Every structure is written in structure tokens, then in C-alpha cells.
Amino acid sequence: MAKKWGRRAEDQEYFQRLSRAEVWQHNIVWICFVLLVATGMMSLIPTDWVVKFFGSYTNQVYSYRRIAHLILAASLIAGSVWHLAHGFFTKRGRQMLLDLIPNLTDAIQMKQNIQYMLGMSNFKPKFDRFDYREKMEYIFGLIGTTVICVTGVVMTFAHYFPKFIVDISGTVHLCEATLASITISIWHFYAIHWKPGQFPQDTCWIDGLMSMEHLKHEHPLQWEKVMKERESAKKKQEDIPIFTTPSTSGPFSNLPESEEE
Numbered sequence: 344m345a346k347k348w349g350r351r352a353e354d355q356e357y358f359q360r361l362s363r364a365e366v367w368q369h370n371i372v373w374i375c376f377v378l379l380v381a382t383g384m385m386s387l388i389p390t391d392w393v394v395k396f397f398g399s400y401t402n403q404v405y406s407y408r409r410i411a412h413l414i415l416a417a418s419l420i421a422g423s424v425w426h427l428a429h430g431f432f433t434k435r436g437r438q439m440l441l442d443l444i445p446n447l448t449d450a451i452q453m454k455q456n457i458q459y460m461l462g463m464s465n466f467k468p469k470f471d472r473f474d475y476r477e478k479m480e481y482i483f484g485l486i487g488t489t490v491i492c493v494t495g496v497v498m499t500f501a502h503y504f505p506k507f508i509v510d511i512s513g514t515v516h517l518c519e520a521t522l523a524s525i526t527i528s529i530w531h532f533y534a535i536h537w538k539p540g541q542f543p544q545d546t547c548w549i550d551g552l553m554s555m556e557h558l559k560h561e562h563p564l565q566w567e568k569v570m571k572e573r574e575s576a577k578k579k580q581e582d583i584p585i586f587t588t589p590s591t592s593g594p595f596s597n598l599p600e601s602e603e604e
Contacts, residue, residue, distance in 0.1 A: 358558050358569065361551035364429060365439075369548060371422035372488075373527075375415045380524050382412040387517075416495050423488055442472045445482070449475035471564040476534060483526070491519045 361369070385393075385408055394401045430436040451468075453475045458464040473481075494512040501509045536544040540560070547553050559566040 356555040357552040358555055359551055360547055360553040360558070362435060363551065366548065366551045368422055368426040368429065372419060372426070373548075375419040375422060376523070376527070379412060379415045379419060380520060382408050382415065383520055413499065416492070416499075419488070420492055423492070443478050443481050445475070445478050449478060469563040470561065472562060474562070480526075480531060480534075487519055487523050491516060491523070494519070 390401075393404065397404045430440045452470065455464065455466060455468040456475075459467050494516040497504055497509060497512040498516060504512075535548075536542065541557075545553075545557075555566065555569075558569070
């Protein structure tokens, strides 16, 4: 499978890690998140700075900022709902959710990997489709998205809620947005894009493809499963009998069809 994007676009095999729908879901969520952070954090900038920069257009800028923030928030919620619907109502999505459920193996591999990275052990654990770090990030991402969406809805429809609920929601909303920004910019970007072997980016977010070499290095257990499936499919293909067109001449060519059999 040819890869069209990224610096590692040389001729090699690629594995379909994300489907087209999953790529779109991921991109809708992260683009909306980044723009929400930008439009949300703008409310924390001292008003004097904004006035100095925009002058008489300051009120319009704040008005457009609010409208953009609300549109982006609605888009984030829609993208998240699409992702969850994909997870619950499609075969591929359900398998993905099952693969993301933490288990005892993750706890063991986390200990083994920490020991390996600290030089306390030469054993590097073999991860499957998702390792413990990806599972943790996904679960915390779901929780964080839920918290930020719920508190955002409360703040948007503040006149329906008691003042102390709105105040608490505003504080939690800001804290969660700050925490998520730090986590994404440091943890996620390093683990997916910036660490050695993947810098400056893993282009899976663009086309859903991961090189087989990358898969073998990062997710060796899944790579082994893929290779076994390929060998099994190849063997089945070789076992299929080959039929040729019967000859129309010869000693049995004039026999009725039932007798030829």
C-alpha cells in the first residue's frame, strides 16, 4: 500500500491503523480543541492589551470570539458523539473499544517498561495494538472531554443554573482546559510525533497508515498477529484447487455430462 504523505514516503509496506472515518473523527476533535483553547484563553488576556491591539474593533473581536468558541464547542461535541457512535455501532469500532480496555497485562508492562527506560532491566515489553500509555491517554481524554463539555454547557446556559454552580463550572472548565493543553502539547506530541524515529511527525493522522517497520517496533504483538494472518491467508490461497476448462476432444468428449463425471 503506497503512502502519500510524510517524510517516510519511500517505497515500503504500510498497515491501515486508522480507517478514514477514524481519521476524520480524530482530526475534527483535535482541530476544534486547539481552536477552542485559542479562543478560550483569549478571555484571560488583559483587556488593555486587546484594546491596544484592536482599538475600536475590540467589542467586535470579543463578540466574534464568543461566537467562534460556541461553534467550535458544538463541533467538538458532534465529533465526540460521532466517535462514540462509531465505537458502539460498528464492528471495527467495538473492537477498538475492547482493545482500549486496561487490563492486568498493562500494569505489568508499565512496570517492565519503566524499569527498561531507567536501565534497571534489559527486557523491553512487547505491546499489542494499544499500549498502557495510549489507553491511559484515551481514557483521560474521554473524561476530560466530558468534563469540559458539561461545564461549557452550564456556562453557556448560565441563566438556568444557580450562580455557585456556574462559578464552579467556570473554574473547572478553565482548569481542565489548561491541564488538557499541557498534556496534549507535551505528552501526546512527544509520544506520537517528536520522539526519536518519528520526528517531526507520525503522518498516520493524515491517511491512517503506519509503516510495517514502525508497527513492528511500537506494537510488536499486533505486528506478529498481522504476519500470522497473512501467512494463513496465503496458505488458504495455495490450498484452493485449480480448475481448467475441460477438453472438447478426446475419447470421452462425446459422453453425456453425467457419465463424464
